[in-house]
Amino acid sequence: AGGDQFIFSQSYNAEHIFHHTSQKFLENLSAENSSYKPDYHLGGDLGDWTSQFEQTMMGVIPMVITYGASEFDERLDLTWLGYVVDDWKSARKVYGPGGPMLAVYNQIFADMDLIALGTIPTGFGSITIRKGVDKVPTSFPEDAKGIKMRVIPSPLAIERFNNWGFSAVPMPYSELYTALQLGTVDGRGFGPAVEIWQMRDVLKAYILTRDYFEHGFWLVNKDWWEGLPADERQKMQIAANETLDWAWQEAEAIDNGFLEKLRDYGIEVIELSDEDRAKAKAILYAKEWPYMEKKVGKDTMKMMREIAGIN
Amino acid sequence: MIIFLVSMLVIVVLLLAEIPVAFSFGVGALLFTFATGNNISFLVTHGFNTASGFALLALPLFILGGLIMAEGGISARLLDFVNSFVGRIRGGLGAVTVLTCALFGAISGSSSAAIAAIGQIMIPRMIKEGYPEGHATALVACSSVLALLIPPSIPMIIFSITGGLSVGAAFLSTIIPGILLTLVYCALNFWFLRKDMSIKVEPPLPFVDAARGIAKAGYNAGFALLMPVIILGAIYSGIATPTEAAAIAVIYAIPVSLMIYKGLTIRTLGTVTIRAVVMTGSIMAVLFFLFIMSRAMILEQVPKQLAEVLLGISDNKYLILLVINLLLLLIGMIVDDISGAVLAAIIFLPIVEALGIHPIHFAAVVGVNLGLGNVSPPCAPMLYMAGGVAKLPLNKYIVPTLKLLCLGHLPMVAIVTFIPELSLFLPRLLMGIE
Amino acid sequence: MKTKNLEGASLSAQDDLLDKTNMSIKRIAKIFDILLQISMIFTGLGLAVLIFAQVIMRYVLESPFAGTEEAAILLALWTYFLGMGYATKERVHIHGGIVNLIVSDPFKIQLIRFVGSIICSITACIFGYYACKYGFFVIEKGRMSLYLHWPKGLWSAGMIFGFVLMAGYFILQIVTDFNAMLDAKKQSKLISPSLKKDC
Numbered sequence: 028a029g030g031d032q033f034i035f036s037q038s039y040n041a042e043h044i045f046h047h048t049s050q051k052f053l054e055n056l057s058a059e060n061s062s063y064k065p066d067y068h069l070g071g072d073l074g075d076w077t078s079q080f081e082q083t084m085m086g087v088i089p090m091v092i093t094y095g096a097s098e099f100d101e102r103l104d105l106t107w108l109g110y111v112v113d114d115w116k117s118a119r120k121v122y123g124p125g126g127p128m129l130a131v132y133n134q135i136f137a138d139m140d141l142i143a144l145g146t147i148p149t150g151f152g153s154i155t156i157r158k159g160v161d162k163v164p165t166s167f168p169e170d171a172k173g174i175k176m177r178v179i180p181s182p183l184a185i186e187r188f189n190n191w192g193f194s195a196v197p198m199p200y201s202e203l204y205t206a207l208q209l210g211t212v213d214g215r216g217f218g219p220a221v222e223i224w225q226m227r228d229v230l231k232a233y234i235l236t237r238d239y240f241e242h243g244f245w246l247v248n249k250d251w252w253e254g255l256p257a258d259e260r261q262k263m264q265i266a267a268n269e270t271l272d273w274a275w276q277e278a279e280a281i282d283n284g285f286l287e288k289l290r291d292y293g294i295e296v297i298e299l300s301d302e303d304r305a306k307a308k309a310i311l312y313a314k315e316w317p318y319m320e321k322k323v324g325k326d327t328m329k330m331m332r333e334i335a336g337i338n
Numbered sequence: 339m340i341i342f343l344v345s346m347l348v349i350v351v352l353l354l355a356e357i358p359v360a361f362s363f364g365v366g367a368l369l370f371t372f373a374t375g376n377n378i379s380f381l382v383t384h385g386f387n388t389a390s391g392f393a394l395l396a397l398p399l400f401i402l403g404g405l406i407m408a409e410g411g412i413s414a415r416l417l418d419f420v421n422s423f424v425g426r427i428r429g430g431l432g433a434v435t436v437l438t439c440a441l442f443g444a445i446s447g448s449s450s451a452a453i454a455a456i457g458q459i460m461i462p463r464m465i466k467e468g469y470p471e472g473h474a475t476a477l478v479a480c481s482s483v484l485a486l487l488i489p490p491s492i493p494m495i496i497f498s499i500t501g502g503l504s505v506g507a508a509f510l511s512t513i514i515p516g517i518l519l520t521l522v523y524c525a526l527n528f529w530f531l532r533k534d535m536s537i538k539v540e541p542p543l544p545f546v547d548a549a550r551g552i553a554k555a556g557y558n559a560g561f562a563l564l565m566p567v568i569i570l571g572a573i574y575s576g577i578a579t580p581t582e583a584a585a586i587a588v589i590y591a592i593p594v595s596l597m598i599y600k601g602l603t604i605r606t607l608g609t610v611t612i613r614a615v616v617m618t619g620s621i622m623a624v625l626f627f628l629f630i631m632s633r634a635m636i637l638e639q640v641p642k643q644l645a646e647v648l649l650g651i652s653d654n655k656y657l658i659l660l661v662i663n664l665l666l667l668l669i670g671m672i673v674d675d676i677s678g679a680v681l682a683a684i685i686f687l688p689i690v691e692a693l694g695i696h697p698i699h700f701a702a703v704v705g706v707n708l709g710l711g712n713v714s715p716p717c718a719p720m721l722y723m724a725g726g727v728a729k730l731p732l733n734k735y736i737v738p739t740l741k742l743l744c745l746g747h748l749p750m751v752a753i754v755t756f757i758p759e760l761s762l763f764l765p766r767l768l769m770g771i772e
Numbered sequence: 773m774k775t776k777n778l779e780g781a782s783l784s785a786q787d788d789l790l791d792k793t794n795m796s797i798k799r800i801a802k803i804f805d806i807l808l809q810i811s812m813i814f815t816g817l818g819l820a821v822l823i824f825a826q827v828i829m830r831y832v833l834e835s836p837f838a839g840t841e842e843a844a845i846l847l848a849l850w851t852y853f854l855g856m857g858y859a860t861k862e863r864v865h866i867h868g869g870i871v872n873l874i875v876s877d878p879f880k881i882q883l884i885r886f887v888g889s890i891i892c893s894i895t896a897c898i899f900g901y902y903a904c905k906y907g908f909f910v911i912e913k914g915r916m917s918l919y920l921h922w923p924k925g926l927w928s929a930g931m932i933f934g935f936v937l938m939a940g941y942f943i944l945q946i947v948t949d950f951n952a953m954l955d956a957k958k959q960s961k962l963i964s965p966s967l968k969k970d971c
């Protein structure tokens with residue numbers, strides 16, 4: 028690491044929106060004639076997203092695109108909160124550039140020596156069922172009983188799937204593929220289309236619960252960021268803002284592209300009926316939201332309720 | 339690049355001077371990180387984070403299970419049963435070792451677990467039957483790599499996901515190479531031992547007596563035979579993940595050893611557990627510092643630079659493939675197999691796809707190479723691990739290892755590289771890929 | 773138990789100093805050793821029991837308790853690092869090497885081992901220092917685990933403890949190796965005085 032090089036990293040592969048966004052940023056930054064050259068790492072060669080999150084807190088990786096790791100602050104579970112927005116348009120308004128959530132997140136990040144330049148959308152996350160399971164749960168909790176669902180390692184995730192009537196199984200990502208193949212779990216929650224595509228050969232159905240809007244963070248280490256020369260910091264900020272605008276424009280098409288690929292591959296893509304969707308929502312509003320309120324406080328949840336249009 | 343070469347040289351010298359493998363890697367990583375002006379503090383964080391991963395949990399459990407089985411009398415009965423089939427063939431037990439590694443590969447995705455579970459059962463038994471100890475150790479070390487070739491395989495999952503490939507197709511691509519390598523190692527084992535008169539071989543028996551012997555050994559091994567049934571059954575019925583199956587095996591082995599075979603007492607169970615923990619510790623130390631060194635190298639983009647230097651040599655497709663093989667081998671030497679899989683996917687996959695090489699074919703090439711990197715000296719964690727399990731110094735097993743690698747694994751790398759049909763046949767047949 | 777090597781060595785070094793303080797140091801060392809062994813049995817077997825219980829809970833209780841994963845990693849980390857420490861004490865770290873092939877003089881072999889112990893001690897101390905630094909960073913931030921709400925410091929404390937053990941035993945090993953080297957030198961002098969020139 029010599030001169031004005033700095034490590035810029037994200038842990039997903041070249042298909043992922045995080046990679047496209049990173050590439051765009053490299054272009055934009057060099058167009059700004061920045062003297063800083065990002066040393067870009069992709070594909071998790073510097074560790075998985077949780078580990079990269081921590082390394083950014085510690086300043087080893089100055090700039091990263093990653094998800095909010097609630098193991099470092101459980102308030103970050105807010106990113107996974109269920110049924111805040113219904114469509115891409117409102118998602119952008121809430122989570123995107125200029126939206127209200129960035130300030131909320133930055134308040135949390137302030138305690139972790141991090142600054143979020145913005146959020147990167149992955150798309151709506153839904154549930155999937157593996158090959159060899161007959162049931163296709165669409166109506167909760169009736170259909171969910173006895174179905175073992177892998178969830179991301181987060182208390183909120185377990186809360187949601189238990190509330191819906193599933194048996195929630197938190198499982199490390201490294202064991203997920205084998206578990207789906209052999210039937211240790213019947214399906215998985217918290218899957219955006221890109222991740223369903225990765226494990227397509229063991230999956231049968233993708234049920235579009237669209238229960239949360241998955242978005243990652245563009246994070247910088249606070250000390251590093253504040254230590255940059257003012258003009259360089261501004262160049263980076265400009266390049267980042269342009270990139271964020273681009274990402275929020277492209278993300279929906281990229282997400283839909285994966286959905287299309289899944290259909291073509293032969294995975295059943297199933298929409299929930301309005302009635303089932305309303306039921307699924309009601310359960311989360313009644314149970315998950317009060318649970319979240321205990322972690323982030325009344326004010327934030329009041330704002331979330333206003334955003335989601337519920338009282 | 340010079341700093342890298344110096345660090346590697348230091349590691350090799352320290353390894354040769356019998357400094358523990360773990361600390362040789364540690365010194366190398368420190369030196370490299372310090373000389374490249376990076377922050378040292380992240381190294382430990384990274385090692386700790388990786389050690390906190392779930393994937394490694396199978397290791398202590400398989401070690402504990404293997405030791406309890408060995409001490410409790412389960413392994414002996416299991417092996418008596420096996421020996422009732424192959425005890426009349428010179429080298430039979432060696433072939434069983436290779437086959438067991440392959441079979442174990444079908445439940446576990448990591449070579450270190452294979453060495454832990456099988457090495458400590460098979461190596462002492464082979465030595466007891468008169469096998470040269472070096473041969474026994476080398477056979478386990480080399481065959482442990484089969485766990486990466488026969489699915490499931492954690493590095494293959496990582497490679498496919500990082501490369502955007504179908505995990506299933508990548509799994510299928512290494513099956514035929516894996517089976518071939520199994521057969522080659524069995525054959526080499528027989529060939530090396532064909533004139534070794536120190537190996538106990540029982541005289542041939544008439545069929546009826548032989549069958550009676552098998553039946554008797556089978557009867558004696560009843561509870562022991564249930565063990566593999568439970569492990570395999572639990573995994574393939576979807577009841578448990580491989581890690582959980584290892585825990586089930588431990589919990590099953592304890593009462594069987596204490597109460598039925600009486601090879602263990604409560605007191606010796608404690609001693610055995612301590613030995614298992616210490617063995618786990620010595621293996622984890624190697625992995626911990628290997629993770630650290632691997633990260634130090636990746637942070638400085640060493641693998642990428644190596645690739646840039648060597649790939650500039652030519653634009654002939656086959657020459658490039660050859661160079662990539664060499665690079666994969668080098669990378670297998672300096673980083674752990676998971677990082678190696680990531681690097682292969684992000685550095686080489688785009689290059690070979692541009693050359694018109696099928697990505698699933700390349701998956702198989704990566705599989706055989708990363709496996710080889712794990713056992714090829716100087717940085718051969720799996721090899722030293724087998725030596726650690728056998729409690730033998732390197733000079734006792736290095737020659738048989740090199741013989742097995744040169745006559746078995748290395749030709750397999752060439753075959754897999756230059757005959758794409760070998761790795762593409764099954765994915766085409768079963769998954770209909772183009 | 774295979775603890776005789778080290779005890780034997782320290783015995784010969786100190787057998788003329790058998791006073792009361794020495795006895796109590798030995799007793800403390802013995803108690804410490806037993807505590808270590810009990811901890812290893814607890815973490816090793818505990819890990820197997822815990823993971824086994826997790827499978828049972830998944831099928832019996834319908835909704836499993838997520839905290840088992842965290843506890844499993846906690847036990848595993850302590851298992852790894854206690855094991856590393858104890859492996860140092862028993863000198864069973866995995867090693868390669870060809871020293872015995874090319875060097876035959878016992879003094880030189882001991883010299884190499886002595887230098888090796890110094891290198892290992894230094895390495896263990898440096899990494900131990902950073903392990904402490906990271907551990908205290910975690911503790912200072914007051915991080916809690918996700919499900920059990922236990923301080924994350926418990927997890928990193930395993931690593932700190934392991935490195936303290938490793939560094940400590942390596943330093944003891946320097947002393948042992950130094951004495952062994954002197955012994956070897958005395959012996960090689962007795963056998964052939966000409967060897968002295970080589971060193």
Ligand code: NA
Nearest residue numbers: 443485488490
């Ligand atoms: Na395998």
Ligand code: NA
Nearest residue numbers: 671711714717
């Ligand atoms: Na190697």
